[in-house]
Amino acid sequence: MKQFAVYLFLCLLFFGVRPDVQAQSFTPAIIHNEAAVQFPDQVTFQLELDGEVADAVLTYDVVQVSCLEADSQVPVEIDGNQAEWTWVMSRSGNPPPGAVVWWAWTLTDAAGNTFTTPRQTITLTDDRFEWxxxxxxxxxxxxxxxxxxxxxxxxxxxxxxxxxxxxxxxxxxxxxxxxxxxxxxxxxxxxxxxxxxxxxxxxxxxxxxxxxxxxxxxxxxxxxxxxxxxxxxxxxxxxxxxxxxxxxxxxxxxxxxxxxxxxxxxxxxxxxxxxxxxxxxxxxxxxxxxxxxxxxxxxxxxxxxxxxxxxxxxxxxxxxxxxxxxxxxxxxxxxxxxxxxxxxxxxxxxxxxxxxxxxxxxxxxxxxxxxxxxxxxxxxxxxxxxxxxxxxxxxxxxxxxxxxxxxxxxxxxxxxxxxxxxxxxxxxxxx
Ligand SMILES: [Zn+2]
CATH class of the missing domain: 1.10.390 (Neutral Protease; domain 2)
Structure with a gap:
């Protein structure tokens, strides 16, 4: 639990939000927070909430050795209580099988309070074969x-x-x-x-x-x-x-x-x-x-x-x-x-x-x-x-x-x- 608190604090710092009392009070109920891989073409991130938020930003990246951190942040349109974003790899080229993608959603309510979901990961697998x-x-x-x-x-x-x-x-x-x-x-x-x-x-x-x-x-x-x-x-x-x-x-x-x-x-x-x-x-x-x-x-x-x-x-x-x-x-x-x-x-x-x-x-x-x-x-x-x-x-x-x-x-x-x-x-x- 202590680790989670530190993690949350770091996440909030990362997204430039001070962990003040207001921000902590906003904790949306998440019904569904998943990613689905269609290798090697795309990864679809889906979020479903119990309640509404004003704004959702998806941050994702692939775990790799790099001299620079270069994650992607995408504002995603909210449709009722759901948000979905597809990373189409045909535009950028794809990471190899075995690569791990992480993602997190940053949600903002009508009062401007922000909440970031803990990072989740999914491994890209090439399911065409029985490995x-x-x-x-x-x-x-x-x-x-x-x-x-x-x-x-x-x-x-x-x-x-x-x-x-x-x-x-x-x-x-x-x-x-x-x-x-x-x-x-x-x-x-x-x-x-x-x-x-x-x-x-x-x-x-x-x-x-x-x-x-x-x-x-x-x-x-x-x-x-x-x-x-x-x-x-x-x-x-x-x-x-x-x-x-x-x-x-x-x-x-x-x-x-x-x-x-x-x-x-x-x-x-x-x-x-x-x-x-x-x-x-x-x-x-x-x-x-x-x-x-x-x-x-x-x-x-x-x-x-x-x-x-x-x-x-x-x-x-x-x-x-x-x-x-x-x-x-x-x-x-x-x-x-x-x-x-x-x-x-x-x-x-x-x-x-x-x-x-x-x-x-x-x-x-x-x-x-x-x-x-x-x-x-x-x-x-x-x-x-x-x-x-x-x-x-x-x-x-x-x-x-x-x-x-x-x-x-x-x-x-x-x-x-x-x-x-x-x-x-x-x-x-x-x-
Ligand atoms: Zn060679």
């Missing part, structure tokens, strides 16, 4: 197709977390939820405004990853993608920035490929090729978007992996953590590297080339300095973003080679859905 759930520490994985899929992908997620912790010293800070759909189409139907090639999407502000994983590719594409996406999410949490800090793409993708586990034969072949034929790009050119061409994209991921592997083995995990945090503080790429490693992007490239036996690259004597602000990086580290990834086989058939990789473009989408580069391997076509 099953497996859990491990800090991971909840929901799936519905293929008995073995859930446990298999949970194992991959746990292994990925262990590797992030053991080899980078970076821990998951908040529980992550996976929703594994049985096909990429099922997954896409759960997200308004998603590209029709997307096979996965990470809602980092909700700590939620959605993927479309048919059982026949769960053991390969599924396992790798779980670890890759989880790494983006965990590193995103660790390096969250509320001051506009960014990470270069080569660092983000290099860390995520590193987190997939042992490099596959395609990655090793790329690196060997890069050394033998001197095919690596200037590292500085991988600060922003990766090349769109398949082979060049493949090389960009493999090169990024190799650089991260070198940084971790030569300088250790503390420096890597330091770098991520320094970038989150808003330092430019060169400045952050100088501060932590004593060299800029070019210096790092020279050290890495030398360590793996690649020929040195002629660095222009006075390179144009690039700051974080001037680089078209895919995603501001700390900003709430969602990251669609391509499905394993929704793209044109891959060429005959060890792996096929595609870049999926960059662009802003509603709800800050940001397209993202992602490594794709060659897999059989599925539904």
């Amino acid at each position: 099953r759930t497996v859990t491990a520490e800090n991971i909840r994985l929901n799936w519905y197709r293929g008995d073995e899929v859930g446990p298999l992908l949970l194992d991959a997620a746990v292994a990925g977390l262990h590797q992030l912790q053991d080899e980078m010293g970076i821990q998951l800070q908040t529980e992550v939820q996976f929703y594994i759909y049985g096909s990429s189409q099922d997954m896409r139907d759960a997200v308004l405004y998603i590209q029709d090639w997307a096979g996965g999407v990470a809602f980092s502000e909700y700590n939620t990853i959605l993927m479309g994983v048919p059982p026949n590719i769960a053991a390969d594409w599924g396992r790798t993608t779980v670890r890759h996406e989880l790494a983006h999410l965990v590193i995103g949490q660790f390096g969250r920035s509320c001051v506009g800090g960014h990470r270069p793409t080569w660092l983000n993708e290099g860390l995520a490929v590193y987190a997939e586990g042992e490099p596959d034969s395609g990655t090793l072949a790329d690196i060997e090729n890069g050394i033998r034929s001197n095919q690596f790009e200037p590292l500085r050119s991988l600060n922003g978007a990766f090349p769109a061409h398949d082979a060049a994209a493949s090389m960009a991921y493999s090169q990024s992996y190799s650089v991260v592997d070198f940084m971790l083995s030569a300088y250790g995990q503390e420096k890597m953590q330091d770098l991520i945090l320094t970038l989150a503080d808003g330092q430019g790429y060169d400045e952050a590297l100088e501060q932590v490693y004593g060299m800029n992007v070019d210096g790092l490239e020279t050290a890495w080339r030398s360590a793996i036996g690649a020929p040195p690259r002629q660095i222009p004597p006075a390179p144009t300095p690039l700051s974080a602000a001037s680089v078209p990086t895919a995603v501001p580290i700390g900003a709430p973003v969602s990251v669609p990834t391509p499905p394993a086989a929704a793209a044109p058939p891959p060429e005959t080679k060890s792996k096929s990789i595609s870049i999926c473009g960059m662009g802003l989408m509603p709800l800050l859905l940001v397209t993202f580069v992602f490594k794709r391997r060659r897999y059989p076509t599925y539904d």
Whole structure:
């Protein structure tokens, strides 16, 4: 009861109303105060009172990680003793399943007294499927197709977390939820405004990853993608920035490929090729978007992996953590590297080339300095973003080679859905 009084007091403060005697005397009788979800399209809030009020304002928001509080307040017309408001998500984009919406009504009587209902919550659920759930520490994985899929992908997620912790010293800070759909189409139907090639999407502000994983590719594409996406999410949490800090793409993708586990034969072949034929790009050119061409994209991921592997083995995990945090503080790429490693992007490239036996690259004597602000990086580290990834086989058939990789473009989408580069391997076509 005491807690409720404190809560009420805070609510009243929040809505700018002093808890004076007058306000406390107004306590409307509420018959009905509910919300109904029609996922992913809308949430309808309904209020029914025993008696009349002059004015009703609905305040609602979704629980998420954010640098700014940004709830919505809507004056709702009173119809007799009832009020109803529908939040149409097709206008804004929708939060993922599992997201929690809270709401409260602020009611005013004819004398101007105000009363705010205690916050209530409702969880958005995708009821189209019979979800099953497996859990491990800090991971909840929901799936519905293929008995073995859930446990298999949970194992991959746990292994990925262990590797992030053991080899980078970076821990998951908040529980992550996976929703594994049985096909990429099922997954896409759960997200308004998603590209029709997307096979996965990470809602980092909700700590939620959605993927479309048919059982026949769960053991390969599924396992790798779980670890890759989880790494983006965990590193995103660790390096969250509320001051506009960014990470270069080569660092983000290099860390995520590193987190997939042992490099596959395609990655090793790329690196060997890069050394033998001197095919690596200037590292500085991988600060922003990766090349769109398949082979060049493949090389960009493999090169990024190799650089991260070198940084971790030569300088250790503390420096890597330091770098991520320094970038989150808003330092430019060169400045952050100088501060932590004593060299800029070019210096790092020279050290890495030398360590793996690649020929040195002629660095222009006075390179144009690039700051974080001037680089078209895919995603501001700390900003709430969602990251669609391509499905394993929704793209044109891959060429005959060890792996096929595609870049999926960059662009802003509603709800800050940001397209993202992602490594794709060659897999059989599925539904
Ligand atoms: Zn990635």
